[in-house]
Amino acid sequence: MATLLAIVDPGFDDLSALKRAEQLAIDTGARLHLFCCDYLHDISAFSSRKEAKASTLAQNKAQLEALAEPLRQEGIAVSTEAYWNSEWQESAVHASSRVGAYLILKSSPLKTPGSDSEAEVALLRKANSAVLLVRDSAPWTHQRILAAITPDGDDSGHDLLNNQIITQAHRLGQATQSTVHCVTALEQKLQIVDVFILLADNHLPDEAEVHSNEEHISQRFGVPPERIHIHLGPPREVILQTVEELRVDVLIIGTVARHGVKAALMGNTAEKLLSVIDTDILVVN
Missing domain, CATH: 3.40.50.620 (HUPs)
Known part of the structure; x- marks a missing residue:
């Protein structure tokens, strides 16, 4: 159990x-x-x-x-x-x-x-x-879960963390009968499929099968394209805006375990959001 x-x-x-x-x-x-x-x-x-x-x-x-x-x-x-x-x-x-x-x-x-x-x-x-x-003991009423993912072709750790975030999102969504949404912040325009190709150890759809960044993420993580939210801008601002627009019950985000002086000096998106997000936050490590 x-x-x-x-x-x-x-x-x-x-x-x-x-x-x-x-x-x-x-x-x-x-x-x-x-x-x-x-x-x-x-x-x-x-x-x-x-x-x-x-x-x-x-x-x-x-x-x-x-x-x-x-x-x-x-x-x-x-x-x-x-x-x-x-x-x-x-x-x-x-x-x-x-x-x-x-x-x-x-x-x-x-x-x-x-x-x-x-x-x-x-x-x-x-x-x-x-x-x-x-944040609040009130029941989740909007039945929406938002998973924040970060495509990064230079870091396989991010790929593993993305998979853990999505796994938690689907598990929680199924248990609470909530819909799962994904948000991704891009610093610049790119084809997300190119990022995933660098990390993939299994089959990815051909270009002919999938045409948009939203569809690439949908195919990889099992979330319908209409629930994929991709915006240009810093992650903190993009995530905060999407949380407010969707009125989600819980935000799921990843953080990287760190120790020592480096941990004291370096923040990350998850930690920066703690002081501004008033919805529940599920942090995956």
């Missing part, structure tokens, strides 16, 4: 990720693992750090179990885990690997200065599974 890991923030005041996880568990038949990581820097209310840890873990575990019980009554298999660590993103990644989760869900309202955005970006970069950042 597939597993979803829902991160429940300490304080239990924002349950957006849990509500979205419940919806997806019902749609997909997945089990849920509710995970809460907490840490107290100020332990003055306790006699020792050991007491602070034990008390916090016991309280959080009890609250997780209280959240899990109604879900179990709905027929959803639910496990819970309370953890103690100052680096919640590191602990969430390890927990995801332990339970074999294919998707991590986290509540992620639009960020303000001084928020926990750096830790969130670290989660996106280091997670071994896709991460769904939940």
Whole structure:
């Protein structure tokens, strides 16, 4: 049985990720693992750090179990885990690997200065599974999923990432009965089939079979041509415009895992969109 890991923030005041996880568990038949990581820097209310840890873990575990019980009554298999660590993103990644989760869900309202955005970006970069950042707990109503793909003849890694993005899009679309759209931003006009030929290890349609960039993408990724959106311009602006025009429920985008100084200095399209997109964002690594 597939597993979803829902991160429940300490304080239990924002349950957006849990509500979205419940919806997806019902749609997909997945089990849920509710995970809460907490840490107290100020332990003055306790006699020792050991007491602070034990008390916090016991309280959080009890609250997780209280959240899990109604879900179990709905027929959803639910496990819970309370953890103690100052680096919640590191602990969430390890927990995801332990339970074999294919998707991590986290509540992620639009960020303000001084928020926990750096830790969130670290989660996106280091997670071994896709991460769904939940902006709002309201049900998905427009039944549209937008997958952002990047043809790049110089980087086979982009080709693999594109395939992972599309796989997630089709999987989610089938589970939620949503239509899948694709968006591609081009810095300059080009024939996308030429890019894919450089990367392909299987048959691509002949020029006589396919005539437009939209049809090339349709043939390769199984999305109807009328749902392919190709625009000239920087990826951030193109994706943002398409999200707003289509009123999508979730944007699926890829990011590249990076570590060390290079990771601190280099951003990417996914990370730049976190502060401006108000719809759910599924990030594939």
